[in-house]
Amino acid sequence: MKNKNNSAPPKKSETGTRAGNAGVYPVFERFHSWQGEGAHAGRSAFFIRLFGCPIRCAWCDSAGTWGDVPPASLENLSAETLAAEAAAARPDFVVVTGGEPAIRDLSPLCAALRSRGLRVHLETSGAFPIRGDFDWIALSPKTARLPLAENWARASELKIIVSRPEDIAFWSEKIARERVAPDAPIWLHPEWSQRENSAVLDAISAQVRARGFPFRAGWQLHKLYAVR
Numbered sequence: 001m002k003n004k005n006n007s008a009p010p011k012k013s014e015t016g017t018r019a020g021n022a023g024v025y026p027v028f029e030r031f032h033s034w035q036g037e038g039a040h041a042g043r044s045a046f047f048i049r050l051f052g053c054p055i056r057c058a059w060c061d062s063a064g065t066w067g068d069v070p071p072a073s074l075e076n077l078s079a080e081t082l083a084a085e086a087a088a089a090r091p092d093f094v095v096v097t098g099g100e101p102a103i104r105d106l107s108p109l110c111a112a113l114r115s116r117g118l119r120v121h122l123e124t125s126g127a128f129p130i131r132g133d134f135d136w137i138a139l140s141p142k143t144a145r146l147p148l149a150e151n152w153a154r155a156s157e158l159k160i161i162v163s164r165p166e167d168i169a170f171w172s173e174k175i176a177r178e179r180v181a182p183d184a185p186i187w188l189h190p191e192w193s194q195r196e197n198s199a200v201l202d203a204i205s206a207q208v209r210a211r212g213f214p215f216r217a218g219w220q221l222h223k224l225y226a227v228r
């Protein structure tokens with residue numbers, strides 16, 4: 001059955017910037033730190049955070065990437081420049097994130113990173129076609145714009161943001177209807193502002209106890225350490 005979402009690439013009005021040259025990306029920030037979430041938590045990672053996201057979740061922790069008007073600090077950098085910086089940091093892997101990085105063609109960036117022997121991870125909502133060759137895809141679905149069917153199937157892991165206990169049942173039922181890889185962990189992360197909400201934490205614990213794998217209780221470790 002055809003997915004209800006439009007699997008065409010995003011419109012220019014959704015990218016947050018005017019169309020640029022192929023292989024040149026609006027970079028909100030890039031830095032060497034470590035992965036704070038998911039199956040690769042605790043590992044050295046170089047993050048490339050691209051500008052632009054048309055989804056606009058109420059609790060977004062990177063809302064600075066949304067803007068209709070790019071910030072003055074925004075840099076347009078080539079895939080080769082980003083790959084050279086990432087390689088110099090000697091991370092375990094590179095994380096391409098946002099914003100929503102998949103609103104852009106990430107193929108040139110992946111190719112440049114791979115040419116330097118770097119493994120490439122993607123963090124995405126899954127709402128747009130994924131263009132690029134990735135070693136790992138962390139898909140964090142959002143109700144405001146559901147993932148494409150093809151992206152559920154490509155996910156290496158799922159990250160569900162739980163802001164209310166009922167979010168767990170909603171996403172569990174949704175995932176059960178999609179072609180998700182059976183070995184893909186489903187992380188249940190308390191939304192950060194709800195991290196001390198016992199109803200949310202207890203609901204996550206109950207789901208993991210009741211269902212076991214692929215459900216896993218998650219946390220944003222980098223925020224505990226106060227690193228980016």
Ligand code: SF4
Pocket residue numbers: 053054055056057059060061062063098099100125142
């Ligand atoms: S999809 Fe991600 S970057 Fe976009 S608004 Fe939602 S949380 Fe923020």
